[in-house]
Amino acid sequence: MDRSIDAAARVARLLDAEPVVWLSTVRPDGTPHVIPIWFSWDGESILIASKPHARKVANLRANPRVMLALGEPDDDFDVGLLEGVAEVLDAPAAEALPASHMRKYRTQMAAIGLTREEFLATYSLVIRVRPTRFLPWHGRSVPASATAGWTRADRRLQAAVRRVAASVSPSRPVTATS
Helix, strand or coil, rough: CCCHHHHHHHHHHHHHHHHCCCEEECCCCCCCEEEECCCCCCCCCEEEECCCHHHHHHHHHHHHHEEEECCCCCCCEEEEEEEEEEHHHHCCCHHHHHHHHHHHHHHHHHHHCCCCCHHHHHHHHEEEEEEEEEEEECCCCCHHHHHHHCCCHHHHHHHHHHHHHHHHHCCCCCCCCC
16 A cells, blocks of 8 residues: 555544644744644645634744644554645634534533634634645554545545645745735
């Protein structure tokens, strides 16, 4: 099996299962900025709701390249990393976030006393991350996600990654939309 396809499939399984992704951006002065954040995965891109004036938004406007980390380093260290290109969407969160995002985090929002309306008003900006490269990471054992069966979504994801990677070249800078 092609190692890049296997990596994409493993990371896709983690994206389907994990509640939080660690988003790494670069500040304008070159220092890293890493935060855990809620996200939605649609099989091709990651959607993240944000406060409009958050540090990560300013970072992405200056440099749209990101790295994300997900998974728990349990016994087999089955975690995934992905590189991507982010864009800040024009549509407000109420329009851009899928209903599944609100369902996914309804318990966490209720636990902190945040209604759906308050969430969408506070985290009104949406960031879309298009993956360009997947990097699975695991210890000495073979992780469970490496042996699970393939799905149609895995093949669709790999095709999407190839399209994005082909459109992003070192000689052509990528810019975030505002």
